[in-house]
Amino acid sequence: MNILITAGGTSEKIDNVRSITNHSTGRLGKLIGESFLSNGHHVTYVTTPQAVRPATEPHLTLIEIETTKELESALLDQFQKQTFDSIIHSMAVSDFTTETTLSEDTFIEKLAATLIKDQALSDLTTLTEALYRSIDEIGQTIQNEKKIPSGTDRLLLFLKKNPKIIAMLREQQPQAVLVGFKLLVGVSKEELIRVGKGILVKNDCDFVLANDLEEINDKQHKGILIDRDGHTQTAETKPEIAQLIVNSVEEKWRDR
Incomplete structure (x- = not known):
């Protein structure tokens, strides 16, 4: 499979020495990328300078961006060059950019x-x-x-x-198995699933990984993977989430 993964957190410049960003480290995206690579897939990995990323290897193409505008440009460039079997959009994209x-x-x-x-x-x-x-x-x-x-x-x-990057992915790559992500803070499991389903329908995703910041720390990362039929699967750590996403994407791709 030809996989596109976005990971890390974008930053928006205030001036040449200051910027607005978020706390995303890219660790989950890194694990997802490594899992796909270990299964023999080719991965195009779009990330940010501060984020962790998989080690260099022949089946990995690394693209580095900083701002949401740069992310949009990089993705559109890739979409013109190649077709992806799956897109894993795990990057924490800035909702706003500096105007003045x-x-x-x-x-x-x-x-x-x-x-x-x-x-x-x-x-x-x-x-x-x-x-x-x-x-x-x-x-x-x-x-x-x-x-x-x-x-x-x-x-x-x-x-x-900023433009919603996930909103353009299905239009640009209609054949791809699309995985979106939604992070909330301090909500019930029912609310997390409800909002995740809304993101899935709105952006025509095949899966959405819904998670709560209050259930993420060094030892755990609880995530709920939601599919088009509303079925859910829960994982308790980043490695478990990564493997769950890879297995689900591979199964979905084989069934197409």
């Missing part, structure tokens, strides 16, 4: 300058609409500083929504 950054003084000056142009701010509705327009205009301010000065009491960071 402003000091408190600069923000207030820009907001005041845009609002003063409007002479008809006599009611709440009109004022609210003007504020939305102003925020949109300020958010498009070009960030020129390579390193944002630290001499301000408050730094305002404007974030904008």
Whole structure:
């Protein structure tokens, strides 16, 4: 099989020395990749600089990215070059990226300058609409500083929504056995399964691995693998999850 795996956590630049990221280490993705490789499959592994990854070997192709935009570009490039039998999208992708950054003084000056142009701010509705327009205009301010000065009491960071990478995978590779991931925090098993099923249906996945951050530590990683029929299988550690995913994907692929 020809397998694509994304793993690790993307980061979004604030300036040339600062970024926003998450705590994903890529350890589960690494184990999944190693399990596929040990079974003789070819793995294209897309990951981030800080994440762990499988050791170099002939059947492994490694692609390194940092931002969500770079991830999107790398995947579209790969989809033009080859067809994948399965995609394991375990990467923790940033929901938002940096639009611009402003000091408190600069923000207030820009907001005041845009609002003063409007002479008809006599009611709440009109004022609210003007504020939305102003925020949109300020958010498009070009960030020129390579390193944002630290001499301000408050730094305002404007974030904008990133595209959902998982949403494009089925469209780009309709034949692939697609595995998505969903991480929640402090929910019941029933809620975890309910949300996991929603992700599966929404993104046309074959499987979704639903897990709760409160049940992940150095010794355990409880995960629930949900399939299209709503059946669930539970694993208690990262190696168990990796083997469960590999076995399920191989079985699904053989049945097609």
